[in-house]
Amino acid sequence: MPVDMDIVDIIIAQLEKITPPGTRITPQSSIMGDLGLDSLTVMNFVMWLEDIFDISVPMDQIVEVESIADLAEALQKLGAKANS
Amino acid sequence: MSILDKFTPLAEARKGLAGLGADPFAVTFDSVSSPAEATIDGRPVLILGSNNYLGLTFDADVIADGLAALEKFGSGTTGSRIANGTFGGHHALERRIAEVFRRKHALTFSTGYQANLGMLMTLVGKDDTLLIDADSHASIYDGARMAAGQVIRFRHNDPDDLARRLRRLEGAPGETLVVIEGIYSMLGDRAPVAEIAAVKREHGVTLLVDEAHSFGVLGPNGLGAMEEAGVYDDADFIVGTFSKSLGSVGGYCVSDLDGFEILRLACRPYMFTASLPPSVIATTLKALDHVENRPELRQRLAANADRLYSGLAKAGFKLGAQVSPIVSVRLPDIPVAAAFWGALLAEGVYVNLALPPATPTLEPLLRTSVTAAHSFAQIDRAIAAIVAVGNRLGVIGADAVSSAQ
Numbered sequence: 001m002p003v004d005m006d007i008v009d010i011i012i013a014q015l016e017k018i019t020p021p022g023t024r025i026t027p028q029s030s031i032m033g034d035l036g037l038d039s040l041t042v043m044n045f046v047m048w049l050e051d052i053f054d055i056s057v058p059m060d061q062i063v064e065v066e067s068i069a070d071l072a073e074a075l076q077k078l079g080a081k082a083n084s
Numbered sequence: 085m086s087i088l089d090k091f092t093p094l095a096e097a098r099k100g101l102a103g104l105g106a107d108p109f110a111v112t113f114d115s116v117s118s119p120a121e122a123t124i125d126g127r128p129v130l131i132l133g134s135n136n137y138l139g140l141t142f143d144a145d146v147i148a149d150g151l152a153a154l155e156k157f158g159s160g161t162t163g164s165r166i167a168n169g170t171f172g173g174h175h176a177l178e179r180r181i182a183e184v185f186r187r188k189h190a191l192t193f194s195t196g197y198q199a200n201l202g203m204l205m206t207l208v209g210k211d212d213t214l215l216i217d218a219d220s221h222a223s224i225y226d227g228a229r230m231a232a233g234q235v236i237r238f239r240h241n242d243p244d245d246l247a248r249r250l251r252r253l254e255g256a257p258g259e260t261l262v263v264i265e266g267i268y269s270m271l272g273d274r275a276p277v278a279e280i281a282a283v284k285r286e287h288g289v290t291l292l293v294d295e296a297h298s299f300g301v302l303g304p305n306g307l308g309a310m311e312e313a314g315v316y317d318d319a320d321f322i323v324g325t326f327s328k329s330l331g332s333v334g335g336y337c338v339s340d341l342d343g344f345e346i347l348r349l350a351c352r353p354y355m356f357t358a359s360l361p362p363s364v365i366a367t368t369l370k371a372l373d374h375v376e377n378r379p380e381l382r383q384r385l386a387a388n389a390d391r392l393y394s395g396l397a398k399a400g401f402k403l404g405a406q407v408s409p410i411v412s413v414r415l416p417d418i419p420v421a422a423a424f425w426g427a428l429l430a431e432g433v434y435v436n437l438a439l440p441p442a443t444p445t446l447e448p449l450l451r452t453s454v455t456a457a458h459s460f461a462q463i464d465r466a467i468a469a470i471v472a473v474g475n476r477l478g479v480i481g482a483d484a485v486s487s488a489q
């Protein structure tokens with residue numbers, strides 16, 4: 001399944017709000033590594049995405065996510081649609 | 085290269101903390117003379133962080149029963165419940181726990197941690213779903229990790245978020261287990277149990293409530309937050325610990341569910357560990373008598389909680405949202421929290437230092453807890469010391485937490 005770039009854009013737009021201004025964010029950025037977010041911030045961020053897409057992300061799937069593209073793919077598999 | 089290299093960041097963080105003048109992980113009590121008093125490094129301290137809510141650890145009857153059992157049955161069982169580790173006392177304690185909770189069945193564990201681990205990993209099968217509050221205790225998170233089914237977190241104390249997530253699960257195979265705590269251990273806030281019970285009924289799911297910090301503390305009979313809110317029957321499982329209000333060690337789960345007893349042969353953290361020593365069984369049984377027969381202990385505890393909370397609130401500290409025996413001061417950052425904790429210890433007041441990520445937000449906490457055994461004079465002395473240090477460090481008042489999120 002190709003990654004839905006609209007979902008990627010929504011994720012990046014949200015990440016821009018919680019990272020320092022000017023942080024370079026690409027689909028390949030590692031969420032914990034490159035963006036330096038702590039686990040509490042990531043959890044709140046995932047809960048925000050769950051609201052947007054009206055899905056619940058099981059915990060084991062969050063653990064497997066490295067990059068933004070991974071996250072978009074996981075959300076898509078759980079039924080996320082960019083125009084919902 | 086070493087297998088321990090992955091802990092380097094943690095080791096650095098610990099070193100950093102010690103550099104700030106605080107090493108809470110190195111605190112050792114040389115002697116303890118009451119639920120409220122001990123010595124650390126030879127100096128007397130007031131204990132204001134213990135979970136010893138009813139102050140029963142030095143109760144004369146509790147100690148007498150513990151000594152008698154020690155002499156009669158020896159120092160330990162040297163075996164697990166399914167082998168040589170079941171004595172008459174284990175059955176007696178399980179019957180007594182079931183009776184106190186007015187439930188048909190009770191299972192005891194060697195710690196409360198194992199009770200959560202055991203119940204969650206055993207109840208939640210491959211096709212089942214487990215929903216846990218985001219601020220759950222480590223034992224709930226660890227039990228969730230060991231569960232075969234999917235685990236979903238809902239926003240802390242948010243029945244609407246829970247309901248939304250249950251709606252999303254409609255049509256999913258298997259059973260759904262929701263897990264909450266009566267009182268949350270970091271900020272002392274209670275779960276909105278009446279609202280959560282209503283959501284539970286509407287969606288027909290199973291509810292497990294961890295009353296670790298609320299048993300012996302809340303409710304007309306001290307049964308916890310569910311009893312206090314009048315929704316006691318909505319808890320399908322209640323988990324708890326002997327290590328807080330009951331002053332010993334061990335955990336339990338009670339339930340009315342038919343078929344519960346089979347867990348004795350399915351729940352690995354129940355089966356594959358040594359059972360509680362007879363002296364612990366005896367002190368716990370006696371402490372349960374006190375919970376039942378001495379409601380004045382709960383009243384005393386509530387009065388002490390109120391005095392500490394209102395004293396610190398009036399001084400301008402940022403606290404948890406509700407009065408409870410756990411009163412936590414929310415601080416802006418780790419250096420301030422470490423300095424605060426160390427200064428209080430120097431003043432002879434011991435409290436717990438709680439640091440993120442063990443805390444619900446990025447704010448570190450000075451976590452205090454009161455017991456029924458504190459006198460008002462001791463509480464007032466603690467307030468005075470906390471206010472003095474808080475003033476010195478400039479963390480009282482409107483912008484006390486300005487640098488935190």
Ligand SMILES: Cc1ncc(COP(=O)(O)O)c(C=O)c1O
Binds near residue numbers: 200326334
């Ligand atoms: C909410 C909660 N559940 C379970 C436990 C575990 O209890 P125990 O200390 O008996 O292992 C604790 C305390 O440590 C707790 O705070």
